[in-house]
Amino acid sequence: MVDERAQKATIRDVARLANVSLGTISNYLNGTKGVSARSASAIDAAVAELGFIPNSGARVMRGARSHAIGFIIPDTTNPFFIEVARGIEDVAIEAGHVVVTCNTLGDPDREDHYARSLSEMRVLGAVVTGMTATESHLRLLASSGAALVVLGTPDLNPTMSTVSVDDRQGGYDAMSHLVGLGHRRIVLVGGPAGDVQIARRFEGARAAWSEQTGLGVDELRRVDALGSTPATRMAAADALLALDPLPTAILCANDVIALAVCARLAQRGFTVPGDFSVVGYDDIDDAQLAPVPLTTVRQPQFEMGLAAARIVFALAAGSEELQHVSFEPTLSVRSTTSAPRTHALAV
Amino acid sequence: MVDERAQKATIRDVARLANVSLGTISNYLNGTKGVSARSASAIDAAVAELGFIPNSGARVMRGARSHAIGFIIPDTTNPFFIEVARGIEDVAIEAGHVVVTCNTLGDPDREDHYARSLSEMRVLGAVVTGMTATESHLRLLASSGAALVVLGTPDLNPTMSTVSVDDRQGGYDAMSHLVGLGHRRIVLVGGPAGDVQIARRFEGARAAWSEQTGLGVDELRRVDALGSTPATRMAAADALLALDPLPTAILCANDVIALAVCARLAQRGFTVPGDFSVVGYDDIDDAQLAPVPLTTVRQPQFEMGLAAARIVFALAAGSEELQHVSFEPTLSVRSTTSAPRTHALAV
DNA sequence: CTGTTAGCGCATTCAG
């Protein structure tokens, strides 16, 4: 029953060995107050000898927040979120913190588990990807004292700080590009229903369409990937190929979908942009690495992570005011788009 | 200076409101002992009314481990690790824990930061990707009482539990496939130096080569991606195209490299497998999603995560014995490999 | 089944 594994040294042991008092150690280790050089080196020696590791639980119990921030997302397999996470992580590390990535898969049970866990940990704050942000799990987290920043539009989250990109504009630009190239038979490829961001992008796309072509938005067809797996995206590509008449251009809700569509088209023997033009959204790394580099609307993922994390720290430091940082999407024209074939134009 | 943000309710407040004692609350909330139905409902009501959120720091301070496990990896942009993380996460959630993903980038400062942070948090354990595993940051973590499992070979980590896949065998199989197809001009494409896993894979590949062709291993050329970024992988592909004579087949250390190589070849106007056969390693999702589905050696990433996390919990529960779980790699032949062109055979 | 009590490791008083 003996547990030899656990580290036993406490700050008291250090004090004893170094021959100084608790307070001095604490002051030295936390830089609260200066201590004499003699004490300092004695403490260093004792810490090293004992292998002393402060117990952050004790600090937290006294009312401090833990040195951790959460990042709540629906899907870790989307490189977009990973890149945002890298930005968050860099800021967190600089502040001596860690980030707990919470992959909810949109499952309420998992959302609840994570909100509760982060709350009990007394995390400093969290970056959440959200739609309503009034959801109960987020309220719980907020009530625990965590500083929340949502990756989403300010208008839907008036009471919280936000980091956003103008989705409507991005969709508008993507569609303008396609229309400008001469495309008039376009499909929108979306993801699982209920995603606000995607809705905004398509809203912008429809606006550009009717403004610039004078045609009705019902001329724009739509296909959705019914899930967040490779298989569902491939299926969406197949669905789109069953459309009659075939589209000449495909505007996707994100790059992961766009890349899957491109792959499927290639597998089916079609060429891009010869047979179809394709536009993505996000500009993940893989977009430029594709066999035919993807035309897409860029969101500055890493910078968004940086910004969100900085707001978390500012809020946690006592800043009262909501902050709303917004970035502009930028169309990145690469090689998956071109004018439609002449015979296609002659509908 | 008033901080209204933080949640103030403690277990004492709950006790007062529910009119029961501290001990009863604790017993009820933790399921340690049964309590009367009357008490239970009174407690539930009080918890809800007060919005009480237990402070895990207090529990940890009393000697318990925190409900978190770490996952230390060199590069979050490799989908391989993300998939392993998903496995770890599923087990963690089931046990009411969270996982802290630590992206070190191979930087000793970051490794140190994370080892220290996880130690101070008193995490239950950690899954580490490691080479030597005797590295100082891992020793620190172990000394904090965390249960460690390494994703790596048992022979290099005799003192720790491991989850591994037979890299040598995987490399052997990949090479056998290529040799069997008739390829005799093959390049090995590796990653940043010092990766033990890659060394093993190539070791197996060389063994298959000499056994099956009777040729010397110096006939096998090698090119390396000098970093873990898209750009370095593209550069490796370009380097390979500068070889004279050109290879007929390319054996890559992992899928991320292989996919980048395929993309670059396509961008340069070459066809796969027409001009070059390509083999990857890992079998990440993108492998089958590529325009031409990638032939690769599969490692069961998700299952590896599951296994590693289970060992962490077993160890933390007091199991003394080291565990070594190993998986078999399996060659997944898809469409990037075929016999070399005849003219290429006639060197 | 319930109530009481005694610390867990640390940072922050406050006196020297």
Add this chain to the structure above:
DNA sequence: CTGAATGCGCTAACAG
């Protein structure tokens, strides 16, 4: 600059 005392929120051990 140092030392001693206090209490943070909680659980385990024990007494009723």
